[in-house]
Amino acid sequence: EEVINEYPMLIQYVYEPNDDLIKVALRKDLNVLQYLKRIPVSIQTWILSQNGMILEHIDAAEQTEELVEIAIRENINAYKYAYIKTLTLDLIVLEQDPTRVDIISGYHPELIDYIVDYNPRFITKFLDTPGLVTDELKRRAIAVDSSVYRLIPTPDLELMKYAALVDLDLMDYMPYSN
Numbered sequence: 001e002e003v004i005n006e007y008p009m010l011i012q013y014v015y016e017p018n019d020d021l022i023k024v025a026l027r028k029d030l031n032v033l034q035y036l037k038r039i040p041v042s043i044q045t046w047i048l049s050q051n052g053m054i055l056e057h058i059d060a061a062e063q064t065e066e067l068v069e070i071a072i073r074e075n076i077n078a079y080k081y082a083y084i085k086t087l088t089l090d091l092i093v094l095e096q097d098p099t100r101v102d103i104i105s106g107y108h109p110e111l112i113d114y115i116v117d118y119n120p121r122f123i124t125k126f127l128d129t130p131g132l133v134t135d136e137l138k139r140r141a142i143a144v145d146s147s148v149y150r151l152i153p154t155p156d157l158e159l160m161k162y163a164a165l166v167d168l169d170l171m172d173y174m175p176y177s178n
Contacts, residue, residue, distance in 0.1 A: 008032050019043055033057055045070060052078035065089065072096070079103050087111075112137070120145040127153065135159065142166055149173065 001024060004011050008025035011017055012035035017025075022043050025032040033039070033054070039047075044067055047054050052075030055068065060083035068089055071078040076096050082089070085105035093100055094114040101118040104111065107125045109132055115122045120141035126132050138155075139162055141148045146167035149155065155163070163170045 004028075009035065011035060030054070041067075048078075049074055051075070053081070054078075056081040076100060077103075116141050117144075120148045121151065123148060124151050146170060 001021060004014070004017075004021055004025050005028065008028040009032065011021065011025040011032055014021065017036075019040055019042055022032075022036065022040070023046065026043075026047060030051070033047075034057075039058070039062075041062075044058060044062070048058075048067055048071045052071035052073070055063070055071040055078040058067065063083050065084050065086060065088070068079070068082040068084050069092060071082070072089065072093055073096075076093055079085070079089070079093050079100075080103050087105075087108050087110060090104040090106075090108065090111060093104060094111060098114050099118055101115055101122075107115055107122070109126065109129060112126055112132060115125070116137060117140075123133060123137065123141045135156075135158070138148075138152060138159060142159075142163050143166060146163065146169075149159075149163040149167075149170050150173050152159070160174050164174070
């Protein structure tokens with residue numbers, strides 16, 4: 001242990017290093033990872049809780065949802081190295097930083113509020129799902145970006161009135177009726 005503490009790279013010559021010895025080496029130098037033939041799950045959990053970006057060096061076959069969650073809770077940017085992306089993990093990412101819609105796995109209906117708040121124009125990705133896009137959500141999107149009004153098919157009279165209040169120039173895109 002004293003030798004590894006002094007020269008962490010020598011761990012590559014230890015036939016079967018135990019978890020404590022691996023931790024000693026990793027505390028000194030993260031480059032030790034490249035010399036380990038097998039990283040035990042307990043070490044993966046520990047190191048991801050210290051530095052989530054290490055997820056990049058964990059093979060896809062060894063990644064689990066729990067390991068990915070540990071990594072993204074430590075560093076949200078680690079999610080781009082995750083091979084496992086689920087709605088639950090997407091939700092964790094967006095709860096930590098609602099602006100990171102760029103790294104989620106997909107536009108799930110459960111995430112509509114985060115996605116529309118991030119970019120109101122993304123409301124169009126949900127228009128084909130009846131009942132999902134509420135009038136209140138449409139109003140919120142128009143309030144942030146008035147050009148969203150033009151993307152909404154067949155707006156009702158109340159939405160037209162609201163859009164005209166937000167941006168009078170939108171009157172050019174409203175149907176004329178007596």
